Amino acid sequence: MRRFRVPDVVIRRLVIYLRILNEMELETGPHYISSQELGQRAGVSPAQVRKDLASFGEFGKQGVGYEAHNLREELRSILNQDRPIKVAIFGLGELGRALTRYLNRCPHGEECDVFHITAIFDSDPRKIGQTFEGVQVSPPDALPAKMEREGLDIAIMTVPASAAQMVADLCVQAGIQALLNFAPVKLFVPDNVRVHYSDVTLELQQLSFYLS
């Protein structure tokens, strides 16, 4: 058990380190990587790499570096990437379909194959009952039952902005712990629920600022 709270930004970098180690897995034999090299590939300083890793344990050997395969396993464990994660999609519009296919198509052995889309919700009566990518579309009010029977870890929200807060409330109510929201609205949820955002318009607007 760690003594101190680890900042979000550290977790984000751990994911990036894991990604680099996954790419290195192809190389054969035991293989050591230094904070120097890992940092270079990740675009951060060696000191930062060491500090990030040190908040979870002592994974390296002085004078040598980190054994790549071992470090990968440690990171997978820290980041809960060593077990399947159940994902629900809310809103089977174009984006919802694209994401579902993207995650399902994930080549075996890739990092995304731990995510399993086990539920799809949409309020459109014409979509309810249909099957998409092997999953039957349910109405949002079927969430609590689904949650109870099979459990869900993360909800991906690709619903219209106007519906987002309502759907978030539903998820919170049902006990989902993490939301990935694609709608361009801030969601208000209790502290024990994590919300991340993916907001294309916001990114484009931010980029616009830096133009000439």
Place this chain on the structure above:
Amino acid sequence: MRRFRVPDVVIRRLVIYLRILNEMELETGPHYISSQELGQRAGVSPAQVRKDLASFGEFGKQGVGYEAHNLREELRSILNQDRPIKVAIFGLGELGRALTRYLNRCPHGEECDVFHITAIFDSDPRKIGQTFEGVQVSPPDALPAKMEREGLDIAIMTVPASAAQMVADLCVQAGIQALLNFAPVKLFVPDNVRVHYSDVTLELQQLSFYLS
């Protein structure tokens, strides 16, 4: 001209303030909003709102607040949202199509309607020459000519991870100033080019860490 460099995170919040003011535009008559209220809606402290705005000028009135319409116009100007922004899509896969439709469907008056998709690139010979959403698909090597003739502000990259760096190099070469990359790889570009990332797998992995 501002004296000091404004941090990225401030710009990101300005976009959020603008979004809130856009929503308020519907309300009629002159309308003042305080840093208190704007902060509440944006999920930040009033002091932060005032400090963010103050890095670009004095837009408020003591004892009253900020005139909503005026502040909106100021922010639109600061963020370059008062002129059309030309966007290119690289990679017309499922995600590329979804994003193109999303940006084109933007209801008039919404924040996204300043972004115009004026070019689509894909290396698949079967797609080249086809028209999607009124734009003809070109091969990537047509970029320099396109750039010269019409100009492009931002490139959205929805290409496979393996092609991302190559496409980024191409964009840099052609003089594009900002990239929004959906491929799960870090891009190495010169300092004068901005890269933002939208990385669903990374977000899901980060969220996984916080589960139970």
Place this chain on the structure above:
DNA sequence: TAGATTGTTAATCGATTAACAATC
């Protein structure tokens, strides 16, 4: 005028970087 709220400065908080003893 009295009440409210800005713009700004100083204080606090937190994250990054530098440096180095420990040690493989």
Place this chain on the structure above:
DNA sequence: TAGATTGTTAATCGATTAACAATC
């Protein structure tokens, strides 16, 4: 052993918050 690199502490840097005089 000599060279290299870790884990960790102290120094630096930067962003957020608190506080308040100015003023509408």
